[in-house]
Amino acid sequence: MAASSQILRAALTVSVLLFNPAAAHIASFGPGMYCRNGPDPSSPNLNSNAPVNPLYNLTRSQWWFQHDRGCDAVPPPDGEFLELPAGESFTVELANNQAFTTLSYDGKMVSDWPDGAQHPEDWHGEVGSGPGGEGCLPGDSGGYMHVQNETMAQGTAWAIAYESDLSKIQMKDLVVFSVLKHTPWHRLATYAVPSSLPATCPPEGCTCAWLWVPRGCGQPNMYMQPYKCRVSNNGPAKKLAKAQPPTYCVDDASKCVKGAKQMIVFNQLEGDNTGFNGGWGWSPGYNERNGYESGAQEDIFEDAAPEQPTPTTSVTLSSSSAITTESPTSASASAAPAESSSITTTTLAQLTQIFDTSSSTATTIAETSVHSYSTTVTGRIGKPTKFVCYAQED
Ligand SMILES: *[C@@H]1O[C@H](CO)[C@@H](O)[C@H](O)[C@H]1NC(C)=O
Ligand SMILES: *[C@@H]1O[C@H](CO)[C@@H](O)[C@H](O)[C@H]1NC(C)=O
Numbered sequence: 001m002a003a004s005s006q007i008l009r010a011a012l013t014v015s016v017l018l019f020n021p022a023a024a025h026i027a028s029f030g031p032g033m034y035c036r037n038g039p040d041p042s043s044p045n046l047n048s049n050a051p052v053n054p055l056y057n058l059t060r061s062q063w064w065f066q067h068d069r070g071c072d073a074v075p076p077p078d079g080e081f082l083e084l085p086a087g088e089s090f091t092v093e094l095a096n097n098q099a100f101t102t103l104s105y106d107g108k109m110v111s112d113w114p115d116g117a118q119h120p121e122d123w124h125g126e127v128g129s130g131p132g133g134e135g136c137l138p139g140d141s142g143g144y145m146h147v148q149n150e151t152m153a154q155g156t157a158w159a160i161a162y163e164s165d166l167s168k169i170q171m172k173d174l175v176v177f178s179v180l181k182h183t184p185w186h187r188l189a190t191y192a193v194p195s196s197l198p199a200t201c202p203p204e205g206c207t208c209a210w211l212w213v214p215r216g217c218g219q220p221n222m223y224m225q226p227y228k229c230r231v232s233n234n235g236p237a238k239k240l241a242k243a244q245p246p247t248y249c250v251d252d253a254s255k256c257v258k259g260a261k262q263m264i265v266f267n268q269l270e271g272d273n274t275g276f277n278g279g280w281g282w283s284p285g286y287n288e289r290n291g292y293e294s295g296a297q298e299d300i301f302e303d304a305a306p307e308q309p310t311p312t313t314s315v316t317l318s319s320s321s322a323i324t325t326e327s328p329t330s331a332s333a334s335a336a337p338a339e340s341s342s343i344t345t346t347t348l349a350q351l352t353q354i355f356d357t358s359s360s361t362a363t364t365i366a367e368t369s370v371h372s373y374s375t376t377v378t379g380r381i382g383k384p385t386k387f388v389c390y391a392q393e394d
Pocket of ligand 1: 057269
């Protein structure tokens with residue numbers, strides 16, 4: 001006991017010594033994150049700041065989901081997701097090191113702030129002070145925040161793609177769905193989820209990105225951090241529209257892109273997508289300068305309902321002459337999309353006909369001497385669907 005608390009104390013001391021406020025910035029921490037405990041799973045690090053470092057002047061393959069530091073190769077454990085309830089909200093922790101979140105040390109090092117320290121509620125830099133007269137929070141205590149005060153915090157955001165393989169995601173499929181103005185600021189940040197976001201993530205999960213572009217108070221860089229996420233939605237859903245580049249529109253609001261927007265790619269060697277070309281101390285951002293309103297992005301959909309993933313049901317038929325089987329997804333579904341059921345006989349039965357009671361259609365099976373047969377029937381879910389399978393003995 002004494003030894004382990006000594007080890008803990010030693011670890012905490014090291015963490016404090018290692019923090020370099022000029023280099024440490026902010027990431028989000030929570031379920032479903034990649035790179036939890038650092039980029040080396042064989043050596044878990046509760047004191048990891050791997051995800052907090054910014055992306056700057058990198059090629060697309062380097063900045064894409066933090067490939068530059070190997071975080072893209074460390075997904076969460078199977079079955080762990082950031083849960084996104086449509087029409088409601090979710091909370092993550094923003095911090096400059098995992099040590100200052102509830103993911104490490106049983107939360108013993110957390111405060112209301114991203115650095116585990118105490119700060120006044122109106123924490124601020126002195127107007128006109130510091131390099132360039134930017135008035136930033138002092139570098140030694142608040143440099144990681146990249147900001148002068150809460151009002152100047154530029155906003156953070158989340159994007160989602162309905163694809164779990166990071167290498168298959170295209171910019172048009174990664175849609176910004178939530179923005180939170182005046183963040184990062186406190187440790188806890190709560191983001192609203194659009195009410196029509198579809199619950200059609202693949203079984204391995206959707207991919208989400210936590211996003212931030214600070215303005216001034218340091219290097220003009222960007223943040224894009226990977227998560228595995230999953231959407232639940234009990235109401236009607238819509239199909240996501242293709243995301244457009246988020247044009248910088250500070251001087252002319254008519255240039256702001258409406259509807260589904262991409263993340264901001266800024267000051268990289270490849271992929272910049274805002275048309276912004278300003279100098280040090282000025283940046284695009286997840287705010288009105290690039291046409292993002294704070295809150296759930298309710299305008300990112302087409303009118304069409306989303307395609308449902310195809311549930312596959314295996315039904316084993318015994319060798320009786322008539323078998324009735326229910327589609328297991330019929331009770332839970334809310335919409336009425338097409339559904340497929342795969343029916344497999346594993347006995348000596350010969351399947352001769354499948355009758356779908358909801359559509360009154362019959363599928364006649366031509367083969368007469370198969371011992372194992374697999375076919376697909378299409379029905380509608382939304383009301384209970386009964387597939388009556390007629391089979392006969394060999
Ligand atoms: C960006 O990277 C390129 C290529 O490595 C380098 O030549 C250039 O100096 C860098 N620019 C900045 C501003 O760091
Ligand atoms: C925040 O900082 C900016 C830039 O220094 C300053 O103009 C503004 O007055 C400050 N606002 C508050 C509420 O302190």
